[in-house]
Amino acid sequence: MWKWQADAACRGMDSSVFFSPNGERGLARRRREEAARAICRACPVSSPCALFATASREPYGVWGGYTEAERREDIVRHRAAGNPAR
Template sequence: MRTRTKPLLREWEWQAGAACRGMDSSVFFSPPGERGPARREREEAARAICRGCPVSGPCGRFARESRQYYGTWGGRTEGERRSRELTPERRARPATAR
């Protein structure tokens, strides 16, 4: 029996170069009840890390393709990803065209 270990590892390789690797995930994910200025400040701190990250593109694609509903991924918050998915032109297209 052969496994797909090496190809599977290549699919996740981008994570090794992530600026957030080893960081506390609380920078990227909001605690329960976080609102207002505290949330905006935390999200901006996460975006600042993502701006300097060499793998923010693959990270953002991963979040979009795997439908990560929470957290900041590739410099985009859950609200930003959701609003991008719900733009009028995306809503107008049939699901099969996506």
């Protein structure tokens, strides 16, 4: 299940670019998230990473190029379309 992580572009990196520090807002947050997305765009395992984070309802961080807010929106859209909870 975690085998994909061996090929992660973020492996061994400082994880602070992927996770919001307390109180982070606005431009600082958008810049950090964009820096994380840039890493994810070049990652060969972005699909399994994004699927894992959504399926496990990972509440924090950028995973597979998606922020926590985007993952929450995806779950809301999924339910609004009449699909059962994931």
